[in-house]
Amino acid sequence: xxxxxxxxxxxxxxxxxxxxxxxxxxxxxxxxxxxxxxxxxxxxxxxxxxxxxxxxxxxxxxxxxxxxxxxxxxxxxxxxxxxxxxxxxxxxxxxxxxxxxxxxxxxxxxxxxxxxxxxxxxxxxxxxxxxxxxxxxxxxxxxxxxxxxxxxxxxxxxxxxxxxxxxxxxxxxxxxxxxxxxxxxxxxxxxxxxxxxxxxxxxxxxxxxxxxxxxxxxxxxxxxxxxxxxxxxxxxxxxxxxxxxxxxxxxxxxxxxxxxxxxxxxxxxxxxxxxxxxxxxxxxxxxxxxxxxxxxxxxxxxxxxxxxxxxxxxxxxxxxxxxxxxxxxxxxxxxxxxxxxxxxxxxxxxxxxxxxxxxxxxxxxxxxxxxxxxxxxxxxxxxxxxxxxxxxxxxxxxxxxxxxxxxxxxxxxxxxxxxxxxxxxxxxxxxxxxxxxxxxxxxxxxxxxxxxxxxxxxxxxxxxxxxxxxxxxxxxxxxxxxxxxxxxxxxxxxxxxxxxxxxxxxxxxxxxxxxxxxxxxxxxxxxxxxxxxxxxxxxxxxxxxxxxxxxxxxxxxxxxxxxxxxxxxxxxxxxxxxxxxxxxxxxxxxxxxxxxxxxxxxxxxxxxxxxxxxxxxxxxxxxxxxxxxxxxxxxxxxxxxxxxxxxxxxxxxxxxxxxxxxxxxxxxxxxxxxxxxxxxxxxxxxxxxxxxxxxxxxxxxxxxxxxxxxxxxxxxxxxxxxxxxxxxxxxxxxxxxxxxxxxxxxxxxxxxxxxxxxxxxxxxxxxxxxxxxxxxxxxxxxxxxxxxxxxxxxxxxxxxxxxxxxxxxxxxxxxxxxxxxxxxxxxxxxxxxxxxxxxxxxxxxx
RNA sequence: GCCCCCGUGGCGGAACUGGUAGACGCGCUCGACUCAAAAUCGAGUUCCCAAAAGGAGUGCCGGUUCGAUUCCGGCCGGGGGCACCA
Numbered sequence: 059x060x061x062x063x064x065x066x067x068x069x070x071x072x073x074x075x076x077x078x079x080x081x082x083x084x085x086x087x088x089x090x091x092x093x094x095x096x097x098x099x100x101x102x103x104x105x106x107x108x109x110x111x112x113x114x115x116x117x118x119x120x121x122x123x124x125x126x127x128x129x130x131x132x133x134x135x136x137x138x139x140x141x142x143x144x145x146x147x148x149x150x151x152x153x154x155x156x157x158x159x160x161x162x163x164x165x166x167x168x169x170x171x172x173x174x175x176x177x178x179x180x181x182x183x184x185x186x187x188x189x190x191x192x193x194x195x196x197x198x199x200x201x202x203x204x205x206x207x208x209x210x211x212x213x214x215x216x217x218x219x220x221x222x223x224x225x226x227x228x229x230x231x232x233x234x235x236x237x238x239x240x241x242x243x244x245x246x247x248x249x250x251x252x253x254x255x256x257x258x259x260x261x262x263x264x265x266x267x268x269x270x271x272x273x274x275x276x277x278x279x280x281x282x283x284x285x286x287x288x289x290x291x292x293x294x295x296x297x298x299x300x301x302x303x304x305x306x307x308x309x310x311x312x313x314x315x316x317x318x319x320x321x322x323x324x325x326x327x328x329x330x331x332x333x334x335x336x337x338x339x340x341x342x343x344x345x346x347x348x349x350x351x352x353x354x355x356x357x358x359x360x361x362x363x364x365x366x367x368x369x370x371x372x373x374x375x376x377x378x379x380x381x382x383x384x385x386x387x388x389x390x391x392x393x394x395x396x397x398x399x400x401x402x403x404x405x406x407x408x409x410x411x412x413x414x415x416x417x418x419x420x421x422x423x424x425x426x427x428x429x430x431x432x433x434x435x436x437x438x439x440x441x442x443x444x445x446x447x448x449x450x451x452x453x454x455x456x457x458x459x460x461x462x463x464x465x466x467x468x469x470x471x472x473x474x475x476x477x478x479x480x481x482x483x484x485x486x487x488x489x490x491x492x493x494x495x496x497x498x499x500x501x502x503x504x505x506x507x508x509x510x511x512x513x514x515x516x517x518x519x520x521x522x523x524x525x526x527x528x529x530x531x532x533x534x535x536x537x538x539x540x541x542x543x544x545x546x547x548x549x550x551x552x553x554x555x556x557x558x559x560x561x562x563x564x565x566x567x568x569x570x571x572x573x574x575x576x577x578x579x580x581x582x583x584x585x586x587x588x589x590x591x592x593x594x595x596x597x598x599x600x601x602x603x604x605x606x607x608x609x610x611x612x613x614x615x616x617x618x619x620x621x622x623x624x625x626x627x628x629x630x631x632x633x634x635x636x637x638x639x640x641x642x643x644x645x646x647x648x649x650x651x652x653x654x655x656x657x658x659x660x661x662x663x664x665x666x667x668x669x670x671x672x673x674x675x676x677x678x679x680x681x682x683x684x685x686x687x688x689x690x691x692x693x694x695x696x697x698x699x700x701x702x703x704x705x706x707x708x709x710x711x712x713x714x715x716x717x718x719x720x721x722x723x724x725x726x727x728x729x730x731x732x733x734x735x736x737x738x739x740x741x742x743x744x745x746x747x748x749x750x751x752x753x754x755x756x757x758x759x760x761x762x763x764x765x766x767x768x769x770x771x772x773x774x775x776x777x778x779x780x781x782x783x784x785x786x787x788x789x790x791x792x793x794x795x796x797x798x799x800x801x802x803x804x805x806x807x808x809x810x811x812x813x814x815x816x817x818x819x820x821x822x823x824x825x826x827x828x829x830x831x832x833x834x835x836x837x838x839x840x841x842x843x844x845x846x847x848x849x850x851x852x853x854x855x856x857x858x859x860x861x862x863x864x865x866x867x868x869x870x871x872x873x874x875x876x877x878x879x880x881x882x883x884x885x886x887x888x889x890x891x892x893x894x895x896x897x898x899x900x901x902x903x904x
Numbered sequence: 905g906c907c908c909c910c911g912u913g914g915c916g917g918a919a920c921u922g923g924u925a926g927a928c929g930c931g932c933u934c935g936a937c938u939c940a941a942a943a944u945c946g947a948g949u950u951c952c953c954a955a956a957a958g959g960a961g962u963g964c965c966g967g968u969u970c971g972a973u974u975c976c977g978g979c980c981g982g983g984g985g986c987a988c989c990a
Binding site for chain 2: 273306716777898
């Protein structure tokens, strides 16, 4: 047996064995219980990065562990292959997006294979393949037929650099998420998916997802943003161009008697109508539109209003008239675009009222004494009872809301309602490299679905990227089609689908991939939902919400009876690295610096380097580490082991040389243990305490490693394995030691699979470790029969003693009092009180 | 501004439902092997005191408890999400 483990040989050898045997091929017909383990599929950007390695290693450990525990495991891999980087590359490098993408896929597939992941490559898919997106087009048309897709003129976020529409989510601080360009507003006809139809379900469904991080559920809850309240109409004192009233929304109908003004958004139809005859108002509206939306600007933005001079009637008292303002802080796209202002109990309204000299009337008081207290600089938003509210006085806020809603409904001027922050999902993109929307526009018939038998609508290859905008728009022939309905000449839709659509159902296609339809329902339902989904927290809202929506939409149209796509969700942390900066501010990559004495210098210049805290690996900071050379040097197992060690998986992991060296040492250490065992050939039981102690340690670690992998606490499982290795190394050769080493190889197998196979084979183990059963922990060996008891005086540890497990309280107390140290501390006086926790401690209160 | 999470050795981090704080790894120190180095192995490593005895100690202040890293209140610091959401 070789003295050292040679990963270059072993990795390739075992990867080939697994592949030849189809070891990780998921059988649809298996009688074993099923387990679907999935990591978020990568965008084929060019090369694998450390984040991928970490993500897929975690999923792989779980997949392999499940296999060893008797599950038929589905662990697939594919490519989220549409998107803008391919078009950017096309423009910069004059290469077709498809060519670029497929070549990236080849590179990255090869890189992933070198890491030895237990993937079922037979199910590999790429979203840019017509055999995938054609089915997506069919699903889109299914949703279209079901009325879940619609088209509307809408103001969109237009990125003037990328020349495309952005979803609200892709606008960050008023700038495009990719280009960073200031986003403009434009009106375009767009396709929308009715995700708001599912708002309630999507919100309610969150409570079932108890294997999701609370954080993610909370983020989705906030994103969906359900608010209960009252929608009611304000009557205008004098009708305006036939409009005699408008609707407002409030979550605080109880404060209606504190109303001081009404306000509408600058985009509100009334404001626009008035502005036509009022240049001052028109100027105000224009100014509001211009206003920046960055965090800093909003923070400092003044609450500004324009008094229209119009008055509205208070709903509870027609004689009570309120001024109507156009206000810059009222948003057209939330609620009804109009509000009533209650300065006493809303901070924004208060600032507005102070500025324009409007009355501030308290209508909620936390205590009877507070009722007379005027409102200062801060609105009162706490609980209390209503005051200054006529017949509502004395009611709690909750009662007040119910009373006002009941009265509004009775008198027919308003109704209790729910509004959502969630908007419908705009899926049109003015891009080439995406799934063509399978619609044909006919002047006579309007938008007509492409007939199913003509799917897929395949992207034309003959396009150029020398001008900005969507090349499909300019395509001479592709756009020209006959209307499927009337046969007249028509134009193909040139928008493509948001790539989030592609990733909203790929996990279903993995589970079932017939040629002639998106998936087979029964087959898909056998695998779904995904048992454990693992990916970055950056997808906590969009991707996960869209996939949940898509799954529910398919359910509603009777295609798949699954409520939630992902039963368990785990969001892993990033892989980070220190940053290095030259004195002149240049970012330096890790291979451009070297240590000198206690510091780092730039190799080329010898200048000292400024070392920054570990940050997400990024091109701009040049602190990325390419996994491939690391795998070349240390092998897949050391890299995998390092990815799992030390840092809890949900937290960031700082990459460093010492860490990978440590992992390499462990790999060699485990190899040595196995090699030595072969050399010993020891098969006799020593029969002493030593054997038994090792056995106990082994079985405790069998239980602990399993529990920790199951909890995805890989860093703890790693620590367990180190502990076991330490114990084995201290033990003399024996049958117990041999048994422990064999078991350890199996326990480590999900993490370091190549090494495990090699060691297993060298020790004469039968079959593949990948097919072996996970060791079983013997309950009889889990518990120690001797326990260490802490002896405290007044809660301070003063001594420890060893006692048989399960010793009675009286015995422990006796033993504690018999301790010499304790006697000294108590100075012979009996304790006032004794607390005994069996098998744990004795606390003597002096 | 609102909501959420996190603060433990030189570092990454352990500590089950309140019960011996610092498992495990990294780094460092000393030692063994070696002509030497690498690799490997052994010992040590929270802080204070020369050491023992002892004392302090889980961001800070306070509380509950026989006992608090763990529970409660208030600060300070770091991170994340949302954001003029009525």
